[in-house]
Amino acid sequence: MARPTPLSGFPEWLPEGRLVEQHVLDTLRRTFELHGFAGIETRAVEPLDQLLRKGETSKEVYVLRRLQEDADAEEQDPGRRLGLHFDLTVPFARYVLENAGHLAFPFRRYQIQKVWRGERPQDGRFREFVQADIDVVGAGALPYHYEVELPLVMADALAALRGIGVPPVRILVNNRKVAEGFYRGLGLTDVDAVLRSIDKLDKVGADAVADLLVAEAGASPEQARACLALAEVRGEDAGVVDRVRALAAEHGTGTDLLEEGLAELGALVTAAAERAPGVVVADLRIARGLDYYTGSVYETVLVGHEDLGSICSGGRYDTLASDGATTYPGVGLSIGVSRLVSRLLNAGLVRATRSVPTAVLVAVTSEDRRGRSDAVAAALRARGVPVEVAPSAAKFGKQIRHADRRGIPYVWFVGDDASDGSPRQDEVKDIRSGEQAPADPATWTPPAEDLWPRVAPVAGE
Amino acid sequence: MARPTPLSGFPEWLPEGRLVEQHVLDTLRRTFELHGFAGIETRAVEPLDQLLRKGETSKEVYVLRRLQEDADAEEQDPGRRLGLHFDLTVPFARYVLENAGHLAFPFRRYQIQKVWRGERPQDGRFREFVQADIDVVGAGALPYHYEVELPLVMADALAALRGIGVPPVRILVNNRKVAEGFYRGLGLTDVDAVLRSIDKLDKVGADAVADLLVAEAGASPEQARACLALAEVRGEDAGVVDRVRALAAEHGTGTDLLEEGLAELGALVTAAAERAPGVVVADLRIARGLDYYTGSVYETVLVGHEDLGSICSGGRYDTLASDGATTYPGVGLSIGVSRLVSRLLNAGLVRATRSVPTAVLVAVTSEDRRGRSDAVAAALRARGVPVEVAPSAAKFGKQIRHADRRGIPYVWFVGDDASDGSPRQDEVKDIRSGEQAPADPATWTPPAEDLWPRVAPVAGE
Numbered sequence: 001m002a003r004p005t006p007l008s009g010f011p012e013w014l015p016e017g018r019l020v021e022q023h024v025l026d027t028l029r030r031t032f033e034l035h036g037f038a039g040i041e042t043r044a045v046e047p048l049d050q051l052l053r054k055g056e057t058s059k060e061v062y063v064l065r066r067l068q069e070d071a072d073a074e075e076q077d078p079g080r081r082l083g084l085h086f087d088l089t090v091p092f093a094r095y096v097l098e099n100a101g102h103l104a105f106p107f108r109r110y111q112i113q114k115v116w117r118g119e120r121p122q123d124g125r126f127r128e129f130v131q132a133d134i135d136v137v138g139a140g141a142l143p144y145h146y147e148v149e150l151p152l153v154m155a156d157a158l159a160a161l162r163g164i165g166v167p168p169v170r171i172l173v174n175n176r177k178v179a180e181g182f183y184r185g186l187g188l189t190d191v192d193a194v195l196r197s198i199d200k201l202d203k204v205g206a207d208a209v210a211d212l213l214v215a216e217a218g219a220s221p222e223q224a225r226a227c228l229a230l231a232e233v234r235g236e237d238a239g240v241v242d243r244v245r246a247l248a249a250e251h252g253t254g255t256d257l258l259e260e261g262l263a264e265l266g267a268l269v270t271a272a273a274e275r276a277p278g279v280v281v282a283d284l285r286i287a288r289g290l291d292y293y294t295g296s297v298y299e300t301v302l303v304g305h306e307d308l309g310s311i312c313s314g315g316r317y318d319t320l321a322s323d324g325a326t327t328y329p330g331v332g333l334s335i336g337v338s339r340l341v342s343r344l345l346n347a348g349l350v351r352a353t354r355s356v357p358t359a360v361l362v363a364v365t366s367e368d369r370r371g372r373s374d375a376v377a378a379a380l381r382a383r384g385v386p387v388e389v390a391p392s393a394a395k396f397g398k399q400i401r402h403a404d405r406r407g408i409p410y411v412w413f414v415g416d417d418a419s420d421g422s423p424r425q426d427e428v429k430d431i432r433s434g435e436q437a438p439a440d441p442a443t444w445t446p447p448a449e450d451l452w453p454r455v456a457p458v459a460g461e
Numbered sequence: 462m463a464r465p466t467p468l469s470g471f472p473e474w475l476p477e478g479r480l481v482e483q484h485v486l487d488t489l490r491r492t493f494e495l496h497g498f499a500g501i502e503t504r505a506v507e508p509l510d511q512l513l514r515k516g517e518t519s520k521e522v523y524v525l526r527r528l529q530e531d532a533d534a535e536e537q538d539p540g541r542r543l544g545l546h547f548d549l550t551v552p553f554a555r556y557v558l559e560n561a562g563h564l565a566f567p568f569r570r571y572q573i574q575k576v577w578r579g580e581r582p583q584d585g586r587f588r589e590f591v592q593a594d595i596d597v598v599g600a601g602a603l604p605y606h607y608e609v610e611l612p613l614v615m616a617d618a619l620a621a622l623r624g625i626g627v628p629p630v631r632i633l634v635n636n637r638k639v640a641e642g643f644y645r646g647l648g649l650t651d652v653d654a655v656l657r658s659i660d661k662l663d664k665v666g667a668d669a670v671a672d673l674l675v676a677e678a679g680a681s682p683e684q685a686r687a688c689l690a691l692a693e694v695r696g697e698d699a700g701v702v703d704r705v706r707a708l709a710a711e712h713g714t715g716t717d718l719l720e721e722g723l724a725e726l727g728a729l730v731t732a733a734a735e736r737a738p739g740v741v742v743a744d745l746r747i748a749r750g751l752d753y754y755t756g757s758v759y760e761t762v763l764v765g766h767e768d769l770g771s772i773c774s775g776g777r778y779d780t781l782a783s784d785g786a787t788t789y790p791g792v793g794l795s796i797g798v799s800r801l802v803s804r805l806l807n808a809g810l811v812r813a814t815r816s817v818p819t820a821v822l823v824a825v826t827s828e829d830r831r832g833r834s835d836a837v838a839a840a841l842r843a844r845g846v847p848v849e850v851a852p853s854a855a856k857f858g859k860q861i862r863h864a865d866r867r868g869i870p871y872v873w874f875v876g877d878d879a880s881d882g883s884p885r886q887d888e889v890k891d892i893r894s895g896e897q898a899p900a901d902p903a904t905w906t907p908p909a910e911d912l913w914p915r916v917a918p919v920a921g922e
Contacts, residue, residue, distance in 0.1 A: 003784050004511075004559045007543075010504035012556065014563050015570070018501050033913075034842045036819035036849030040479050043471035043589050044505070044575060050465075052528075062525045066579040067513075067544070082468075083528070095473065098465045102475050104866045106852050108817070109476070114505060118527040128504050143853060145831060275835065323464050356569070358497035370606060374736065381495045388497030391567050392604060405565045452494075 009121030019352035031157035032110035042091035093321035135332030165457030174286035181258025193217035199287035231285035354407030379441035470582030480813035493571035503552035554782035596793030626918030635747035642719025654678035660748035815868030840902035
C-alpha cells in the first residue's frame with residue numbers, strides 16, 4: 001500500500017490536535033449539561049425524502065447504496081433510500097416526532113455529532129464536520145424567553161473556551177418579525193426577495209443591493225433606501241429599538257409585526273447586556289436564515305477571525321416539526337466545531353501540553369522484570385495517574401528519550417535488588433529538570449498541572 | 462410529516478439510554494487514557510478500493526454517491542469512490558501510513574466511533590454501531606508483551622463497568638501459531654481450511670466437523686480427531702500448555718512454530734491469572750479471525766449473555782499496514798459498544814437515576830421576575846450545579862410536577878419581596894421527601910449523589 005494522501009474536505013487531526021478538539025467538545029458538553037440539556041445521538045442516516053424536503057440542499061446530500069448487486073427490495077424503492085444527514089436539525093425533528101410520547105416538553109437537548117455535505121471544500125468549510133447543537137422544543141407552544149436563553153447558553157459555552165486561547169466572540173442577532181414587519185410596512189410584499197438582496201450586502205455593496213431590490217423585490221428607489229437604512233442599524237442595547245422605530249416613523253411604516261419583533265429584540269439585547277456584556281449585538285443586516293426562521297436569528301463571529309464566517313448559528317422555528325395533530329416550535333443554535341478547531345490549530349492559537357495522556361513512563365530494567373514495572377504502573381493507575389510501561393528494556397537513556405519524544409514528563413525507575421536480595425527503593429525522574437527522587441507507587445502523585453495533558457493558549461497569543 | 466418509524470439496524474436511545482451509553486463511553490475513554498493510549502478520530506469514509514482489499518466484507522460496504530447528476534470527475538472515477546468504514550482498523554492502518562512521520566512508535570491509540578455494515582440486522586447486530594478500539598502499532602517490529610498487555614487493558618476497562626451493573630466477562634484467547642504449528646505437525650497444510658471447519662464446532666458439533674475436516678481440509682480420520690482434541694483444550698493457567706504438548710507428543714506433531722505459540726500463550730495466561738484473575742481463558746476452539754491474525758486472538762463473552770456473541774474481539778497482525786519500505790505490526794481489540802449497551806438496556810440491567818442532567822429547577826414566580834430566577838441559576842451553575850429555570854410562571858404545584866416528570870430532585874423558590882420591600886430568603890425543596898429549607902445560591906450544593914445523574918445497576922440485579 002503506497003502512502004495515502006489526505007482527502008480534501010475530510011479533516012483529521014494528529015493526536016495533539018485531537019486533544020484540542022476533545023477539550024473543546026468536553027467543555028461544550030459540560031456547559032450544555034450545566035444548563036440542563038440532555039444529550040442525545042441520532043443515527044447518521046435519514047430517509048432521502050426527509051433530507052430533501054428543503055430543495056436547496058439537495059445537491060449536497062450523500063446518498064448511500066450497498067455495494068452488492070442483489071440489494072434488498074427496500075433499498076431499490078426510492079422512498080426508502082438513505083442519505084447521510086447534513087445537519088442535526090432534520091434528525092432532531094424526526095427524533096422528536098418518533099419519540100414524542102416518551103419525552104417531556106419543553107424538551108432541552110444537546111447533540112454533538114458529525115454531519116456530511118458534498119460541497120466544494122474551502123477554508124473552514126468541510127465535507128465531513130462536527131456540529132454541537134442545542135435546541136429547546138415545545139409541544140404546541142414555546143415561550144419567547146427561550147430565544148433569549150439559548151444564545152446566552154452558547155455565549156457561556158464559548159466563554160468557557162477563552163481560557164485555552166479561543167478569541168472572544170460576537171453573537172449577532174436579528175429578528176424575522178422586525179425585518180418582515182418593516183418591509184411590509186413599506187409596502188414590499190416579496191419579503192424573501194428583499195432578504196435575498198440584503199444578504200448580498202457584504203459581497204456587492206449598498207449600491208448594487210439597491211439595484212437588486214428594485215429589480216428583484218419590486219422596490220422603488222426610496223423603498224430600497226429604507227431597506228438599506230434598516231440594515232445599517234447595529235447596537236448592543238435597547239437603543240437599536242428606538243433607531244428602528246425612528247426609521248419606521250420616517251418612512252411611515254409601523255406595523256404590529258414590527259412592534260412585536262422590536263419588543264423581542266429589545267428584550268434579548270437588554271438581557272444579554274446584563275448577563276453576557278459585550279457579546280450580543282443586534283445587527284439588522286443579518287439576513288441569512290431569515291427565510292426559514294420565524295423569530296430570532298443568530299450568527300456568531302470570532303473576533304479577529306471574521307473571515308471564517310459564522311461559527312455558531314441558529315434561530316427560532318415556529319414549526320420545527322409537526323405530525324398533523326401537534327406542532328413543535330423550537331429554538332436552537334449549532335456550533336461548527338470543526339470550523340472552530342481547524343482555525344485554532346491552523347492559526348496556532350491553542351496547543352496541548354503533550355501528545356499522549358501518559359504522565360509517567362515506567363522504565364523496564366530487563367524483560368524478565370517487566371512484571372514489576374507492570375505492577376508499579378497498575379498501582380499508579382489505581383490512584384488515577386495515567387501511566388505506560390516502556391516498550392523494551394533498552395538502556396535507560398533510550399527509555400528516557402522515548403518519554404521525551406512524547407512529552408511524558410516523568411520516568412519511573414523500579415528499584416532492583418541489592419546484593420543481599422532486598423529490594424532497593426523506586427525513584428522517579430522529572431526529565432525536564434533532571435531532578436530524581438525516591439518515590440513509592442502507593443503514594444506518589446505528579447503535580448496537578450502534569451497529571452493530564454492540558455490545552456492552553458500558545459504563548460504570546 | 463407523519464409519525465416516523467425507527468429504521469431497523471440503526472439503534473437510537475432515549476435520553477436515559479444515552480446517559481448509560483455516555484457513561485460506558487466515558488469509562489472506556491478514561492481507562493484507555495490511564496493506560497497511555499492517545500485518542501484519535503478518523504473520517505467516516507475511505508476510498509472504496511481500500512475498503513475492499515479484504516474481499517469477504519465487500520457485500521457489507523455502504524458506498525457514497527452525491528445526489529446531483531453533475532458529480533465531480535473524481536467521483537466518477539471508480540478508483541476515487543468513497544465508502545463508509547466498516548471497522549476502525551482499516552482507517553487506523555491508513556492513518557498510520559499517512560502520518561507515520563509525525564507519530565512516535567510504538568504508537569498507542571484508542572478510537573471510539575461509529576462504523577457501518579449493510580448486514581441484515583439481528584439482536585446485537587446493527588447496520589450502524591459504535592466501536593471502541595485500542596491498538597498498539599510498531600514500526601518494523603512489535604514485542605510480544607503487547608499481546609499480553611492489550612487484553613488486560615480491556616479487562617480493566619470492562620471491570621470498571623461492573624459497578625453500573627455490567628456482568629463479568631471472560632476473555633477467550635487462542636494463538637494462530639499454536640493452531641498452525643499443531644496442524645502442520647500433523648501433516649495438514651491447508652491451515653485455513655482446518656480453521657474454517659473448527660470454526661463450525663459450536664454450530665454443527667464434533668462429528669460433522671470431523672467429516673468437514675476430511676472432506677475439505679484433506680484430513681485423515683485420525684488427523685481430524687487430533688484437531689478436535691486440540692479444540693477441546695481450555696483453561697485459565699499454564700496447564701493448557703502442558704495439555705497441548707501432551708497431545709502433540711501423542712500424535713508426534715511437535716513443531717518449532719507450535720512451541721513458539723505455546724510459549725506465548727503460556728505467558729499470556731500466566732500474566733493474566735496474576736493481574737486479572739478469572740478473566741482470561743485459553744480456549745483452543747477459538748478459530749474466528751485466525752485466518753488473518755498472526756499471533757494471539759481474542760474474543761470476549763459477557764457471562765450469562767453468551768448468546769450475544771463476542772463483545773470485544775481482536776488479535777495480533779504482523780502486517781497491520783505497510784508502505785513497502787516499512788511494515789507496521791499491530792495488536793488491538795475492539796469493544797462492540799452498541800451491542801453491549803443494547804443488551805444492558807434491553808435486558809434491564811442498568812438504569813440512569815434521571816433522564817436530564819438537571820439537579821435543580823429554579824421556579825419562576827412571575828414572568829417579570831424571570832431575571833431573578835436566571836440569576837439564581839447562574840450562581841448555582843458557576844459552582845458546578847446543573848440547573849434549569851422553569852418554562853413558565855405557572856402555579857408552583859405545576860412547576861414541581863414539571864421537575865418530577867423529569868426526575869429533577871430539587872425545586873428552588875426565589876424569595877419574593879416582603880411588604881417593606883426587603884427580599885425574603887430563597888428556599889429549596891427536595892421534592893422526593895417534601896423537605897424545604899432556606900438556601901443561598903452562593904453556598905448551597907446538593908448532596909454528591911444528586912449532583913449529576915448516576916448510572917447504576919437495576920435494583921435486584
